[in-house]
Amino acid sequence: MKLMRAVCIYAFGGPEVLRYEDAPRPHPGEGEVLVRVHAAGINPIDWKVRKGEWERITPHALPLILGWDLSGVVEGLGSNLKHFKLGDEVYGCADVSRDGAYAEFIAVRESDLARKPRSVDHVHAAAFPMAGLTAWQALFDAGGLAAGQRVLIHAAAGGVGSLAVQMAKIKGAEVIGTASERNHDFLRKLGVGQVVDYQRERFEEVVEPVDLVLDTLGGDIQERSWEVLKPGGILVSIVSPPSAGTAAAHGVRQAFVMAKTDASLLCQIAALADAEKLKAIVETILPLSDATRGQELSEQGHTRGKIVLRVVQETTG
Numbered sequence: 001m002k003l004m005r006a007v008c009i010y011a012f013g014g015p016e017v018l019r020y021e022d023a024p025r026p027h028p029g030e031g032e033v034l035v036r037v038h039a040a041g042i043n044p045i046d047w048k049v050r051k052g053e054w055e056r057i058t059p060h061a062l063p064l065i066l067g068w069d070l071s072g073v074v075e076g077l078g079s080n081l082k083h084f085k086l087g088d089e090v091y092g093c094a095d096v097s098r099d100g101a102y103a104e105f106i107a108v109r110e111s112d113l114a115r116k117p118r119s120v121d122h123v124h125a126a127a128f129p130m131a132g133l134t135a136w137q138a139l140f141d142a143g144g145l146a147a148g149q150r151v152l153i154h155a156a157a158g159g160v161g162s163l164a165v166q167m168a169k170i171k172g173a174e175v176i177g178t179a180s181e182r183n184h185d186f187l188r189k190l191g192v193g194q195v196v197d198y199q200r201e202r203f204e205e206v207v208e209p210v211d212l213v214l215d216t217l218g219g220d221i222q223e224r225s226w227e228v229l230k231p232g233g234i235l236v237s238i239v240s241p242p243s244a245g246t247a248a249a250h251g252v253r254q255a256f257v258m259a260k261t262d263a264s265l266l267c268q269i270a271a272l273a274d275a276e277k278l279k280a281i282v283e284t285i286l287p288l289s290d291a292t293r294g295q296e297l298s299e300q301g302h303t304r305g306k307i308v309l310r311v312v313q314e315t316t317g
C-alpha cells in the first residue's frame with residue numbers, strides 16, 4: 001500500500017485531535033482524478049467539522065482527513081474522465097463529506113475542479129474556492145446584486161468578505177464593510193467606500209440604507225442588520241437562516257446560502273484572477289505539518305483573507 005503524509009482526526013474535538021501522520025494514498029474512482037496537493041486552504045468549516053459541529057448536517061466516517069480547498073496537479077486518473085489529463089494544474093473545493101486536502105494526495109470528482117488560475121501560485125489558488133464560491137453565490141445568485149446598488153459586507157476583511165468586496169466592486173456596486181481598525185486601510189485599498197469600525201461604532205447608526213447585507217457573522221449582527229436595509233432589500237446570510245417573519249415585518253427579503261461547488265464558476269473566478277480583477281489575500285502560509293496552528297489561528301476569527309497550508313514547496317510561479 002502506498003502511503004502519504006496527511007492530517008487526520010480519529011475523534012471529534014479540540015486542536016489536539018489533529019494528527020500529522022502516514023495515511024493510505026487514495027485511489028481515484030469513476031469520474032475522479034488523483035491530485036497531488038500543492039496547497040490546501042483553511043476555512044472555518046474545517047475546524048467546525050473537527051469539533052463535530054457538522055455531524056447532524058453532513059456525517060463523516062473516522063478517521064477523516066480535513067480541509068477541502070485545494071490547488072495541485074493531476075497525478076492519477078480514474079475512469080470515465082472528460083476534462084482533465086495527467087499533469088493538469090487544477091484547483092477547487094472537494095466534497096466535504098469525504099476525506100479532504102490536508103494531505104499529499106486527494107481523490108476528487110472532476111466536477112469539483114477547474115483549471116487553476118495561471119497567473120497565481122498554488123498557495124494563492126487554494127485561497128479562492130470555498131470563499132469565492134460562497135461570496136459569488138451569496139451576492140449574485142441569492143442577492144441579485146446589481147451595478148449601482150449599495151451592499152454592506154460584514155467581516156469584509158475575512159476570507160469570504162475580502163473576495164465579496166472585490167466581486168461587488170467588479171459588478172459596480174457601492175461597498176460598505178465592517179472591520180476592526182487594523183483592517184481599515186487594507187479595505188479602503190480593496191475598494192470599500194465606507195469602513196465601519198465595529199469595535200467603536202454601531203453599523204446601524206452610521207450606514208445609510210443598503211440594498212443588500214451579506215451576513216458572515218450571524219447572531220446579534222444578523223438581528224441588527226434588518227434596520228439598515230432599504231424597503232425590498234435583501235439580507236443574505238452564510239451563517240444561519242434569517243427569519244422569514246422578521247424579513248416580512250421589515251418589508252425586506254432574506255436568503256440563506258450554503259455554497260455549492262460549481263466548476264463553471266471556478267473557471268470564472270480563475271479568469272477574473274488571471275485578468276488581475278480578483279486577488280486572493282493570504283495572510284499566513286504554513287507547512288502541512290502546522291495544520292494545528294493554522295486551525296487555531298482561523299478559530300480566533302481575525303484572519304485577514306486566508307490561511308493556507310503549503311504542501312509542496314514551489315520552485316517557480
Ligand SMILES: NC(=O)c1ccc[n+]([C@@H]2O[C@H](COP(=O)([O-])OP(=O)(O)OC[C@H]3O[C@@H](n4cnc5c(N)ncnc54)[C@H](OP(=O)(O)O)[C@@H]3O)[C@@H](O)[C@H]2O)c1
Pocket residue numbers: 043044045130131134154155156157158159160161178179180181182183198216217237238239257258259260298301302303304305
Ligand atoms: N454557508 C456557507 O456555504 C459558508 C461558506 C464559507 C464560510 N461560511 C461561514 O462564514 C463565516 C465567515 O467565514 P470566513 O471564511 O470569511 O471567516 P474568517 O476569514 O475567519 O473571518 C475572519 C474575519 O472576521 C472579521 N471579524 C471578526 N469579528 C467581526 C465582527 N464582529 N464584525 C466584523 N468583522 C469581524 C475579522 O476582522 P477583524 O480582524 O478586523 O476583526 C476577520 O478579518 C464562518 O462562520 C464560516 O463558517 C459559510
